[in-house]
Every structure is written in structure tokens, then in C-alpha cells.
Amino acid sequence: xxxxxxxxxxxxxxxxxxxxxxxxxxxxxxxxxxxxxxxxxxxxxxxxxxxxxxxxxxxxxxxxxxxxxxxxxxxxxxxxxxxxxxxxxxxxxxxxxxxxxxxxxxxxxxxxxxxxxxxxxxxxxxxxxxxxxxxxxxxxxxxxxxxxxxxxxxxxxxxxxxxxxxxxxxxxxxxxxxxxxxxxxxxxxxxxxxxx
Amino acid sequence: xxxxxxxxxxxxxxxxxxxxxxxxxxxxxxxxxxxxxxxxxxxxxxxxxxxxxxxxxxxxxxxxxxxxxxxxxxxxxxxxxxxxxxxxxxxxxxxxxxxxxxxxxxxxxxxxxxxxxxxxxxxxxxxxxxxxxxxxxxxxxxxxxxxxxxxxxxxxxxxxxxxxxxxxxxxxxxxxxxxxxxxxxxxxxxxxxxxxxxxxxxxxxxxxxxxxxxxxxxxxxxxxxxxxxxxxxxxxxxxxxxxxxxxxxxxxxxxxxxxxxxxxxxxxxxxxxxxxxxxxxxxxxxxxxxxxxxxxxxxxxxxxxxxxxxxxxxxxxxxxxxxxxxxxxx
Numbered sequence: 001x002x003x004x005x006x007x008x009x010x011x012x013x014x015x016x017x018x019x020x021x022x023x024x025x026x027x028x029x030x031x032x033x034x035x036x037x038x039x040x041x042x043x044x045x046x047x048x049x050x051x052x053x054x055x056x057x058x059x060x061x062x063x064x065x066x067x068x069x070x071x072x073x074x075x076x077x078x079x080x081x082x083x084x085x086x087x088x089x090x091x092x093x094x095x096x097x098x099x100x101x102x103x104x105x106x107x108x109x110x111x112x113x114x115x116x117x118x119x120x121x122x123x124x125x126x127x128x129x130x131x132x133x134x135x136x137x138x139x140x141x142x143x144x145x146x147x148x149x150x151x152x153x154x155x156x157x158x159x160x161x162x163x164x165x166x167x168x169x170x171x172x173x174x175x176x177x178x179x180x181x182x183x184x185x186x187x188x189x190x191x192x193x194x195x196x
Numbered sequence: 197x198x199x200x201x202x203x204x205x206x207x208x209x210x211x212x213x214x215x216x217x218x219x220x221x222x223x224x225x226x227x228x229x230x231x232x233x234x235x236x237x238x239x240x241x242x243x244x245x246x247x248x249x250x251x252x253x254x255x256x257x258x259x260x261x262x263x264x265x266x267x268x269x270x271x272x273x274x275x276x277x278x279x280x281x282x283x284x285x286x287x288x289x290x291x292x293x294x295x296x297x298x299x300x301x302x303x304x305x306x307x308x309x310x311x312x313x314x315x316x317x318x319x320x321x322x323x324x325x326x327x328x329x330x331x332x333x334x335x336x337x338x339x340x341x342x343x344x345x346x347x348x349x350x351x352x353x354x355x356x357x358x359x360x361x362x363x364x365x366x367x368x369x370x371x372x373x374x375x376x377x378x379x380x381x382x383x384x385x386x387x388x389x390x391x392x393x394x395x396x397x398x399x400x401x402x403x404x405x406x407x408x409x410x411x412x413x414x415x416x417x418x419x420x421x422x423x424x425x426x427x428x429x430x431x432x433x434x435x436x437x438x439x440x441x442x443x444x445x446x447x448x449x450x451x452x453x454x455x456x457x458x459x460x461x462x463x464x465x466x467x468x469x470x471x472x473x474x475x476x477x478x479x480x481x482x483x484x485x486x487x488x489x490x491x492x493x494x495x496x497x498x499x500x501x502x503x504x505x506x507x508x509x510x511x512x513x514x515x516x517x518x519x520x521x522x523x524x525x526x
Contacts (some may be wrong), residue, residue, distance in 0.1 A: 025495055034277060036495065037281075037282055037292060038274070038282050038491035039491055039492070039498075041493040041494060041498040042489070044495070062438040100489075102500065107484065115481060126467070171391070172290040173391075174388060174390040
């Protein structure tokens with residue numbers, strides 16, 4: 001486990017998506033103040049949210065792609081991809097709690113109680129946390145057959161994440177519908193056993 | 197305002213000697229992303245500098261005559277690039293930069309407005325004729341979006357009550373309904389299959405709200421005629437209500453006996469009411485309304501300010517709602 005955690009691959013996978021929002025922030029701070037628009041806090045929350053969603057879809061795609069292509073290197077990235085889903089979800093939440101709400105815990109608690117889209121998002125986040133902390137080899141060994149069962153949480157996590165995005169959408173549902181269709185296709189592909 | 201702490205570096209950037217060479221690759225990827233990011237900003241820079249006014253002479257002349265008004269606020273203006281580059285105008289797309297980027301094909305002139313309903317002067321009228329002789333003022337108003345952000349915008353326009361008086365509404369006219377233009381060939385958002393709202397966009401005011409001196413029929417912003425993304429050639433500004441009441445690109449004005457059903461009410465009545473008065477005590481299911489972010493804000497320092505009842509225009513408009521339960525009539 002130690003070897004894997006310190007492996008370049010792991011950090012590459014985790015770090016690569018950060019380049020985009022990081023470059024936006026650095027550009028805004030040092031090059032062009034309008035890079036993130038007039039509401040940069042909200043823009044960052046949205047960017048991290050998008051990255052989390054894209055990574056989530058990517059993770060779901062690993063198994064069907066690997067089954068059909070035999071790309072072992074991709075299968076090896078699943079753990080890092082999974083952890084990064086949680087990682088960017090955390091950044092999404094940190095941007096919201098820190099940049100938008102300025103760490104006011106009372107407001108955070110109130111939002112959690114009052115706003116449905118925040119509730120489902122938070123629950124999805126808790127599920128992803130459980131998956132992330134049990135993604136190491138030690139957990140696989142300790143949990144045995146329960147590990148597989150625990151990691152089925154990815155399915156409700158995906159559903160809640162899509163519900164979160166759907167509920168946030170105020171104006172147009174095209175994007176969230178596209179994501180939902182992609183997720184359904186990826187899940188369907190898992191059920192269809194490939195000839196491999 | 198309390199300064200937020202800058203977040204500490206993500207762990208991957210705290211490098212071990214063994215990974216020093218890899219850091220260069222990470223930096224290169226970052227610079228590449230920055231390059232892509234900067235090139236995609238060409239769209240924002242398109243509206244950063246104020247362009248020449250392209251409205252016809254009569255409209256430019258009208259706006260040139262604008263006098264200052266004591267009703268203007270003294271607060272700091274939101275920069276031009278954001279007033280004209282960060283907009284909710286779903287007819288052109290749902291991204292905040294879509295209206296600025298997607299409205300080039302829109303032709304605001306020549307423009308006619310159809311007057312209907314309970315009034316003496318009904319029919320189709322050229323905008324030029326409707327506005328002829330009316331006094332134009334510069335009104336610097338706060339605009340509060342329901343999404344909990346706000347701007348301070350220097351509008352040019354005529355007091356709506358001046359136009360309404362000209363149209364001679366009957367005593368049976370209790371409300372005024374407004375409709376945005378429907379032009380899917382020039383407005384890509386109106387062609388979207390999965391839009392959350394129906395087009396054309398409809399809004400409405402109670403007669404006393406429409407006749408209130410604060411209610412503006414805007415013809416310009418920042419000293420020029422309205423850019424397409426701001427609702428050219430003419431739009432409402434009702435500063436004590438949430439921004440979605442300030443309907444853009446008005447094509448129809450109808451005097452009605454009954455309260456009109458507005459687009460957002462029809463889309464989601466639980467979230468959007470008819471009155472939509474800015475009210476810090478009534479939360480929206482999505483957004484807490486007790487405070488707002490005054491734009492522009494910094495990355496680590498959003499300009500959070502408390503939201504005022506009626507967006508700070510309570511002295512002028514609270515009397516319109518005396519005795520009304522504003523939690524019920526949201």
C-alpha cells in the first residue's frame with residue numbers, strides 16, 4: 001500500500017484535474033482578474049463540482065472499458081480515480097463552505113436542513129468518504145467480502161449526485177439529462193457480460 | 197469584512213526530492229491549462245471595452261438627453277464588463293456569458309411594441325413613437341438577483357408611469373403584463389428542448405407597482421443604448437424586486453383585470469411568486485436570501501453584504517404592501 005500511495009501514478013491521477021481550476025485561480029490572482037468572472041467563489045464551487053461529476057462518470061466507465069479492451073493499466077487507475085472523486089467533491093464542498101459561506105457553521109447547518117439539493121449532495125459526499133477511506137489494500141483485506149458490498153455504495157452515490165445536479169439546475173436540464181443518459185449507458189454496459 | 201484564510205497547498209505540491217523532475221511536468225501541464233484558459237477568455241474581453249453605440253439615431257439622441265436623477269444610488273458601480281458580460285438571459289443560453297456571446301445575431305431595431313387589453317390606446321406602435329417626448333433619466337439602481345448576487349447599474353430610461361399615462365389604461369386595468377420577444381431563429385435558448393421555462397417570457401406588475409416612480413422602462417445602460425444581452429431595445433427595471441421581474445426585450449404590454457401568470461410562477465410556483473419583493477426573511481428553497489454577494493468579488497473574499505428589505509428601497513415602496521403578508525405573497 002505504501003508503495004502505491006507514493007507512486008507517481010497515484011499523484012498524477014489525483015493532481016491532474018487540479019491544473020484546470022488552479023490555473024484559473026492563478027490567472028485571476030496574477031494575470032487577468034476577470035478570468036473567473038465577477039463571482040469567482042461561485043465559479044470555483046461550480047468548477048470543482050463539474051470535475052467531481054466528470055471523474056465520477058469516468059470511474060463508472062473503467063470497468064466496462066477494461067472488460068472490453070483488456071487495458072490493465074486503466075484498471076490500475078481505478079483506485080486513484082475513485083479517491084479523486086472524493087477529493088474533488090471535498091474541494092467542491094470546501095469552496096462552498098469556505099468561499100461562499102465563510103465557514104459560518106450555523107449557516108452550513110441551516111443549509112443542510114433546509115435545502116434539499118444540499119442534503120442529497122452531502123449524503124453522496126459521506127458515501128464517497130466511506131469509499132475513499134476504505135480504498136486501500138488494508139481495508140480490502142480486513143473487510144473481505146464486505147468490502148465489495150460496501151463499495152456498491154457507488155451506485156446510490158451516483159444517483160444522489162445526479163439528483164444534486166438536477167436540483168441545482170434552474171434554467172435548463174439538457175446537461176444533467178445528458179449526464180444521466182451516459183451514466184445509465186455505463187451501468188448497462190456493466191450488466192452486459194462482454195465476450196472477454 | 198472578515199478575510200478568509202487562503203487554503204494551504206495541496207499535498208501533491210509538497211514534493212520529495214525524488215519527484216522534483218515530475219514537478220516540472222506538473223507545472224508544464226498547469227501552464228498549458230493556463231494558456232488554454234487565457235485563450236478562451238477572448239469571449240470575455242469582447243465585451244470588456246465599451247463598443248460604439250449601434251442603435252438608430254433617434255434612440256441615441258433620446259439617451260443623450262438623459263438627466264441625472266436624485267433617485268440614483270451613490271454606491272460603487274459594477275464594472276461595465278460584468279454588467280454586460282454576466283447576465284441571466286436564458287433566451288440566449290443559460291450560461292452567464294451566453295447572452296454576451298450568443299446575441300450578435302439579434303436585431304433590436306426596428307422595434308414595435310403591441311399594446312393590448314384594458315386601455316384606450318391599443319395596437320402595434322413603433323418604439324420610437326411610444327417614447328417620443330418622454331423624459332429620459334439616468335437611474336443608478338441596485339439589481340438583486342434571486343441567486344443571491346447583486347450589482348449596481350447605471351441605467352438610462354423613462355419612468356414607466358409616463359408611458360402608461362400616455363396609453364390611458366381603463367379603470368378596469370388592475371395589472372400590467374409584459375412579454376419578451378419570441379424569435380427562436382435569433383435566440384438559441386428558445387430552441388432548447390429541455391429548457392426549464394416556456395417562451396415567450398412573461399412578467400407582470402400590479403398597477404400601483406407599474407405606476408410607481410421607481411419603475412423604469414430602460415433604454416440604455418452606461419450612457420449608451422442597451423446591448424442585446426441586457427435586453428435591447430427596452431426592458432423593465434424594478435429595483436425592489438428580484439431581477440427576474442425586470443423583463444427584457446419587451447414586445448407586448450397588456451393591461452389586465454386579473455393577476456397574470458408569470459413564467460417563473462408557471463415553472464415553479466413553490467419557488468417563484470408573483471410579487472418577488474426582495475425579502476431577507478423569506479428564503480428561497482435554493483438560496484438563502486438574508487445576504488447577497490455584491491459583484492465583483494475576490495476569489496477568497498466574496499463581497500458579502502446583508503440583504504435589505506425591498507433591496508433597500510423600502511422607504512419608497514413599503515407602503516404599497518402595507519397590511520400584506522409578504523411571507524404568503526412572496
